[in-house]
Amino acid sequence: MTTTSAPVMQVRDLRVEVIESGDQILKGVSLELRAGEIFALVGESGSGKSVTSLAAMRLLPSALRITAGEVRVGDDDLFELSEADMQTVRGERVAMIFQNAMSALNPVQTVGDQVAETLRLHTPLKGAALRQRVVQLFAEVGIQDAAARCAFYPHQLSGGQQQRVMIAMALACEPDILIADEPTTSLDVTIQAQVLALIRGLTRSRQLAVLLITHDMGVVRHTADEVAVMYRGEIIERAPVEEFFRNPQQAYSRRLIAALPDLTHFHESRSDQALLQLDDVKVHFPIRKGVLQRVVDYTRAVDGVSLSIGRGETYALVGESGSGKSTLGRAILNLEPVAAGQISFMGQPIQTLSRRAMLPYRKKIQVIFQNPYSSMNPRLTVAQVISEGMDSLGMGLSTAQRDERIAALLRRVQLGDEFSARFPHELSGGQLQRIAIARALAVEPQLIICDEPTSALDVSIRAEVLDLLRELQREFGVSYLFITHDLSIVPSLAHTVGVMQAGKLVEQGSAEKILTRPQHPYTQALLKSVPRVESV
Amino acid sequence: MLAYIIRRLFYAIPILIGVNLLTFILFFVVNSPDDMAVSQLGQKYVTPEAVEAWKRKNGYDVPLFFNAEAPGSEALTETIFFSKSVKLFAFDFGRSESGRDITTDVSTRMWPSLAVALPTFVVGIWVNICVALMVVMFHATRLDRWTVFVFVGLMSISYLFYIIGGQYLVAKTWKLVPISGFSEIEPWKFLLLPVLVGVIAGIGAGARWYRTLFLEEANQDYVRTARAKGASEIRILFRHILPNALIPILTGVVVVIPQLFMGGLLIESFFGIPGLGSYMLDAINAQDFAIVRSMVFIGSILYIIGLILTDISYTWADPRLRLN
């Protein structure tokens, strides 16, 4: 696509630093936005992409300071305006939407009032006309039953609807420019696709100039017209979207693109011997009501799941938030009481074992959690973290043997021996997750339950961790139950896939079958919203 | 909601029983009726006959929990526990050691207490919120840092100093109001100073706490959204931060509202206000356990009512809870 129209917003040589330390956060960022086009700013966490947008609108947190640059909107340089003039620019000429709409909306004001506030600030509208305009905006962003929804509070709406309210609020005064900061990050994949489609549609119909900030290459691929890759406060590559994906110039850009799923190669299931077998497992949480708090009903978090995992095999359990997949993982670990059904490990039922009787199985079934930062006690050294299982499960090792084993494990997860004396808060998310893997491997388990182990990591790190998991599987023949909401990482890892919705396993089968010939409509919807880059 | 309130009321019963038992143990087991008789009779060497006579006169001549000699159900009722503690549940407070009817005393004395405590409470909250708002407007400037320092300084001053200082300055030196006392005619004259002292003494801790709440809200994402809409800082403060911060502020103070009836010990005794606070203090000084026991019970009931009111106010003030 070639661009001809004049830019409506121009950022030139924007520089930002941390006041206290003087560290450079932005090192001269320049970009232009044009009407009717979406400009995507891509980068991983800490690359400075959000700071760019906040700095441009002069909304930086007080710890940061703009040191140089200019932001031109029409004839004005935003950095030269008074604060009062700036307030007429925000919301009227340049609007913003943020990630996580739930917290970005005022919890004690109705969504109608919040949209109306923008109109009150910038237009003379009042009374019935104002209300009518709000309803009209709600309808435009695709909120059903718009008139009634105006009186709702944010928490009464779903995540997707909240983000639509944010968009309505942004568009209320018909701005020329829209800055969207990770607008879909906290949404489930199916909703994510709808919101992106809405933004794309509005860009065309209203001739908006959009700055889309995201970490997700899939989003870029499907939405943007032009791409800029940010890395450590600088734009390192910039190109029209087609060209960018066809011929990325920088190695870093290529890594980001490579992290996108490849839906053509799959792993074959090899094992026929079941290691873990679940038969109609149910986990229920009681709902109490009334004066006496009697149990009137149960939340059926896991409602009759049957599956089996073979030796050395990976079973990917896919589902959106609240589908019960993590609860199932906890139930297998015997950390959650099972209401009905049977969990057998190597043919032995384990769901009713006492804390003590469970001990031999604790050695065989291990777990890796989603949040690497909270999964390690901040007061223990890495060596202490890793040795915890070896100590408590009585591996019968001498101190020297144990230290040797810790060193070997650290090397195996591609960290050096020197990490053993470090503390968790000194390490990055990717390093922590490697240590979590080492901790699990320390007791020589046969099954590791991986509960979203990569979802808190940046894409390039994510790929490394997944590679490591795959290597370890080849080397030690360990099985994985891989719990994830992200279908895109499934093909590189899983032999078998199960799709969970509302506590039930709606479909399961070999990875190839599920990803290429999904039967259940829910699986199909999930699959459709997976961003992908057709191989070139 | 109704079921919820009823359930909370049910929960209050074991707590009140606990309070009752605890005070009973304190007053009658640790300190046996014989000890009480000796200290009440106030002589160094008391004859056993005098002790018995005192116990009979004041109804302590029965066993503590179980009266094996009494017939039928009186085995339980003819005991000190029943006559002195269980009757509290029926709001029958009995008579003080000096023979006055406690129920009458309480019902006449709670109004002067309320007359001081309620204005102090309302004006105090209002002043603290205003001061905190003003400080928040100057957040992250030198002024802000100094006011926080001043708040901590105000907090570090003893309450007694505020009272004595206030009396000395306003009443004695400037002669604006009487030093102490209370009368039905022109009560405001006597109330002005205690309320003023109460409010000023509370500014340090109160305004500092509210400032933290405001700043916590000021860091929420929705404030950034409001800025991005083009709202001015003043508007953000009053339209967005204040309503959100008022929820924890108001629900946090609800618990003390019922206890306003109890009045303030120090304020009332210094300013000679005939409320429940000075009543308690006099009882403590006179070692009148009957009054102390009754006041403990009343105080506990008011606290539990406060807890229930807090829960209700939460669900009422916060739409996130109201509509779920």
Add this chain to the structure above:
Amino acid sequence: MKPLLLWSDILIYLLVFALCAFFWRLRHDPQTREHWRQVFGTRMGMVTITVILVYVGIALLDSLHFRRALEPVEGSPHGEVFYSNKVTSVLDVMLGGMGERFERTYSAPFALNSFEKQDAKNEQGQTYRDFPLLEHAGRHLAQPEERWSDVLDKSFQGLFWGLMLSALLIGLQWIFLRRSSYPWGASWATQGIVICLAVWLVSISRYYHVLGTDLGGADVAYQSIKGVRTGVLLGTLSTLIMLPIAITLGVSAGYFKGWVDDAVQYLYTTLSSIPGILLIAASVLLFQVYIDLNPDSFSIGLEKADARFLALCFILGVTSWSSLCRLIRAETLKISQLGYVQAAHAFGVSHQRILARHILPNVTHIILITFVLDFSALVLAEAVLSYIGVGIDPSMASWGNMINGARSELSREPVVWWTLTGAFFFMFVLVLAANLFSDLVRDAFDPRSSTRRSPA
């Protein structure tokens, strides 16, 4: 002389020892060190900790008690020594007999005459009423008019020796600490001021009553300094009694949940529903009754006062654990859900080990913050309790007793203001230092406040 160990003396030294051991053990923990570095990296932190340590030091010196041997009386068997009934502390010795210079009654700061007129006889044997000269103030003056120039003169001398002493002490510290990254300068400035003031006070007190005397004729400055021990001990001992209760109950409620949680919640709701001051008052009164009925258990007056003091600490501790317990319970509930506790469960780690290794170390910041915060609250509470008459034994020096004794004197004309001033000033400095210090500790240790400061 014969050393005398009061129970509170033993406890306070045990406490100091325990605290030192605790911090010694913590010194390897990098996070804790980081937090302390944040606290002491500020000038405010250095100043406040210096002030607090000065108070603690005074309290510790005042906790080394002994009874002086009396001069052998004529005719007593050889070698037998009798000891004074009066208990002296090391601090009393260091103050150079400040506490032994009694007057008859009130006198104003630096006054030469008593505050009240008294009958006296002149040389002719006639009775007249006048303000009598004080026993221990300005006796060395030839003319009363020389008083202020003499005060100034003595002040300069005191200040000079004060400066010399501080130069010596600070110089020694400077040699060892000059390369330290901490703002020691702020601490040295505070130390200098404190040393100069102390030297000045001790030296000039030999000639004048700097803060006057109280109703009983005792030196107010001396009384105020003696109040330090009471305030500091009450603040620390009560918290020390409260901590084990709050920690045990809070942690078990949050960790084991279920009926344990219900029971603990019931306990603290019940306890906090009783008006605190009444509960304390009732308990203290009951203890007083016990003391009165068993006078034989306490041989000397100070021991009785000390027993009552310890009882007060105990009662304050037992009645005030509920708020900390609530905080610890909530934090434990939160930590139990975190990955590392879950992982420990998955490793089959025993309950005791999880509690000791994962839960307790991660709630210490709450305990620490509460300890410092409660300290100042308790010092303030002491004054109120003493005023109500359920606080420190009147024979023991405390700020509350001083205020209580002096409050009615404001209605006199002219006003007796110095007793109140002395008590309020010493109390204010300690509480202010503790409050400012606790602010810093909370900023450093509370994870919520540290996220608040970091950029978004």
